[in-house]
Amino acid sequence: xxxxxxxxxxxxxxxxxxxxxxxxxxxxxxxxxxxxxxxxxxxxxxxxxxxxxxxxxxxxxxxxxxxxxxxxxxxxxxxxxxxxxxxxxxxxxxxxxxxxxxxxxxxxxxxxxxxxxxxxxxxxxxxxxxxxxxxxxxxxxxxxxxx
Amino acid sequence: xxxxxxxxxxxxxxxxxxxxxxxxxxxxxxxxxxxxxxxxxxxxxxxxxxxxxxxxxxxxxxxxxxxxxxxxxxxxxxxxxxxxxxxxxxxxxxxxxxxxxxxxxxxxxxxxxxxxxxxxxxxxxxxxxxxxxxxxxxxxxxxxxxxxxxxxxxxxxxxxxxxxxxxxxxxxxxxxxxxxxxxxxxxxxxxxxxxxxxxxxxxxxxxxxxxxxxxxxxxxxxxxxxxxxxxxxxxxxxxxxxxxxxxxxxxxxxxxxxxxxxxxxxxxxxxxxxxxxxxxxxxxxxxxxxxxxxxxxxxxxxxxxxxxxxxxxxxxxxxxxxxxxxxxxxxxxxxxxxxxxxxxxxxxxxxxxxxxxxxxxxxxxxxxxxxxxxxxxxxxxxxxxxx
Numbered sequence: 001x002x003x004x005x006x007x008x009x010x011x012x013x014x015x016x017x018x019x020x021x022x023x024x025x026x027x028x029x030x031x032x033x034x035x036x037x038x039x040x041x042x043x044x045x046x047x048x049x050x051x052x053x054x055x056x057x058x059x060x061x062x063x064x065x066x067x068x069x070x071x072x073x074x075x076x077x078x079x080x081x082x083x084x085x086x087x088x089x090x091x092x093x094x095x096x097x098x099x100x101x102x103x104x105x106x107x108x109x110x111x112x113x114x115x116x117x118x119x120x121x122x123x124x125x126x127x128x129x130x131x132x133x134x135x136x137x138x139x140x141x142x143x144x145x146x147x
Numbered sequence: 148x149x150x151x152x153x154x155x156x157x158x159x160x161x162x163x164x165x166x167x168x169x170x171x172x173x174x175x176x177x178x179x180x181x182x183x184x185x186x187x188x189x190x191x192x193x194x195x196x197x198x199x200x201x202x203x204x205x206x207x208x209x210x211x212x213x214x215x216x217x218x219x220x221x222x223x224x225x226x227x228x229x230x231x232x233x234x235x236x237x238x239x240x241x242x243x244x245x246x247x248x249x250x251x252x253x254x255x256x257x258x259x260x261x262x263x264x265x266x267x268x269x270x271x272x273x274x275x276x277x278x279x280x281x282x283x284x285x286x287x288x289x290x291x292x293x294x295x296x297x298x299x300x301x302x303x304x305x306x307x308x309x310x311x312x313x314x315x316x317x318x319x320x321x322x323x324x325x326x327x328x329x330x331x332x333x334x335x336x337x338x339x340x341x342x343x344x345x346x347x348x349x350x351x352x353x354x355x356x357x358x359x360x361x362x363x364x365x366x367x368x369x370x371x372x373x374x375x376x377x378x379x380x381x382x383x384x385x386x387x388x389x390x391x392x393x394x395x396x397x398x399x400x401x402x403x404x405x406x407x408x409x410x411x412x413x414x415x416x417x418x419x420x421x422x423x424x425x426x427x428x429x430x431x432x433x434x435x436x437x438x439x440x441x442x443x444x445x446x447x448x449x450x451x452x453x454x455x456x457x458x459x460x461x462x463x464x465x466x467x468x469x470x471x472x473x474x475x476x477x478x479x480x481x482x483x484x485x486x487x488x489x490x491x492x493x494x495x496x497x498x499x500x501x502x503x504x505x506x507x508x509x510x511x512x513x514x515x516x517x518x519x520x521x522x523x524x525x526x527x528x529x530x531x532x533x534x
Contacts (some may be wrong), residue, residue, distance in 0.1 A: 014285045026284070048282035048401050066311035075404055076304035079353035084293045085273060093353070094290040096302060097405065110300075110403060112289050120355070123307050140288060 011134045012087030013087055022049045024063045030139050033132040036065045036107060045104045064104075070129035071146070074101040075108055079118050093118060097143050115143045148423040149390050155241045155518035156378045156385035157532070159188030159253075159371035160493045165332060165484045169365035174207035176367035177257035177493040178215055184253065184369035185216075189382025190277070195371065197222035199239065201232035201487070205264035206257045211381035218394040222249050227265035229487045230435050231520025232256070234528035235369070238393035239374040250377060256489045259366035262503040265363055282401030295352040295360060295438065301524055302354055302440040303404045309454045311443060313354065318463065320358045320481055321441040326466060327478030329508045334362050335482040359436075361480035367490035370496075384500040384534065389515070390422025391530040402525040410527040411448035411519065415501055418449070418517075422531035426450045431498050432474040433491035435483050435521035442466075442474070451528070473499065473510045488520050499534040 016028045025048075037046040039053035040060040049096035052059045064068060069100040077097040083089040097113040114130070126146040161183025163169075177200075186190055198209035198220050209223040222243065226232060233254065240252035246432040258264070277283035277294060284482035291297065305311070326342040327333035340358060348356040378385035395413035399405060419425055426449065434442050434449075443461065446452045451472060465471040477483045477494035484490055496514045503509035519529040 013240070013290070014288045016275065017274060017277040018287045019278075019284065022284055031240065047404065048285045051280075054399055054404075065208070076300050076301040076305060076307075077353075079350065080290065080298045081350055081352065083290070085287065085290050088290040092365075094298070096286075096289050096291050096296060098304075098403065103372055108404070108406075110286060110289060110291065 166383035327482035
């Protein structure tokens with residue numbers, strides 16, 4: 001596993017672990033961009049990324065960068081009033097939304113919905129991807145309601 | 148239809164004391180449960196030649212249990228697992244006996260689920276969680292580490308599509324708590340739940356309140372499986388395995404990648420054909436209830452109600468005594484206790500034996516029961532039992 005530098009920041013929440021399969025996703029996130037794996041054979045998008053295509057089993061996969069203009073609609077969500085992991089006690093409730101991404105078919109990305117009140121959250125609402133710098137060299141993709 | 152239908156039976160069930168703090172080890176609890184199951188079957192410990200368990204590193208081993216029952220086992224197996232492991236191991240027991248590896252199998256789950264290792268979580272290394280869970284890096288950094296959130300993500304979407312409200316979750320809770328009032332051994336015996344009170348309870352993790360969560364208890368359960376032939380030597384009334392689907396899985400190990408389906412959908416496709424019956428034939432059920440919503444989703448998966456009819460099904464009291472399908476009649480994991488599903492299997496076995504005959508707890512004349520297991524949206528199993 002990669003070592004993680006936690007000394008540069010007081011960020012208490014878990015930092016995404018980069019692995020052999022997901023590194024391009026998190027490397028792009030650090031640059032405030034979205035990269036998604038795609039199957040070269042069946043052409044379908046793959047998320048989360050893995051060592052092969054889960055749709056057809058093909059080992060031939062590529063990465064496509066979608067840049068920083070990423071939008072979608074809320075597909076489902078939970079709102080948690082007790083912290084389940086370190087760091088989440090500071091901004092309860094933890095709102096976690098799974099979002100259908102407009103830019104590619106079949107991809108739903110889960111992240112926190114930030115700067116939203118519980119009563120504003122609903123399935124079908126439009127959101128935009130935004131990136132929060134969590135350490136000097138790491139950034140975390142999040143969702144924000146379109147105003 | 149399954150060609151072993153009716154050829155194997157549950158002949159013994161037993162449990163330990165149930166509490167919030169056992170003050171003892173899982174091995175002691177497992178010994179209590181095993182002795183009670185053996186006594187219930189009218190067997191001697193030495194008649195059991197195979198021992199199997201499931202746990203999440205919070206139990207004793209099968210070999211330890213056999214040792215202190217004074218038995219040298221021919222076969223021991225301990226698997227990692229939670230919900231649906233009972234059905235998985237019962238199917239394994241049938242295979243072992245059928246292939247001549249064993250003649251009588253004892254399966255147990257023992258846990259200090261409240262005073263020891265709690266399923267609700269806490270205290271794990273977050274790096275470990277990210278590595279241990281498929282696609283863990285895509286949920287753990289967002290604070291999504293509890294089954295209430297994992298299943299809740301499915302629940303919110305499903306409730307939206309099926310027009311289910313908080314009140315419908317409440318009907319599941321109220322129905323099962325009502326059963327617990329007839330069960331003096333239930334943790335929430337003496338603590339009935341009204342819909343009014345339920346609806347006033349705040350969310351722990353939307354869409355779930357504390358009533359929608361299962362309990363955490365210290366407890367062990369044990370089940371003995373043998374052949375129908377051998378069951379004739381037992382003192383208990385055998386409950387036969389009419390059909391079983393040991394396990395089905397979601398298409399993706401990162402099951403959040405598709406919230407529109409759960410593993411139980413695949414079990415529901417096979418179980419009735421396997422047992423040679425229809426959903427309408429069922430008299431009683433034990434439906435895995437780690438959360439209230441999980442019951443609603445399984446009612447759909449097992450074709451007991453249509454997606455459109457789910458809300459009405461529970462609102463009409465069909466899970467209660469006298470309803471279309473009295474379910475989790477000891478109170479279920481929501482209000483009786485929690486041994487990762489096995490307590491629900493004990494209860495349906497007792498119902499099908501008519502052990503409560505003459506009391507208001509008996510589902511009058513029941514002959515056919517469905518017992519479901521839910522590890523999560525990722526894996527599930529079920530069996531159909533008859534007397």
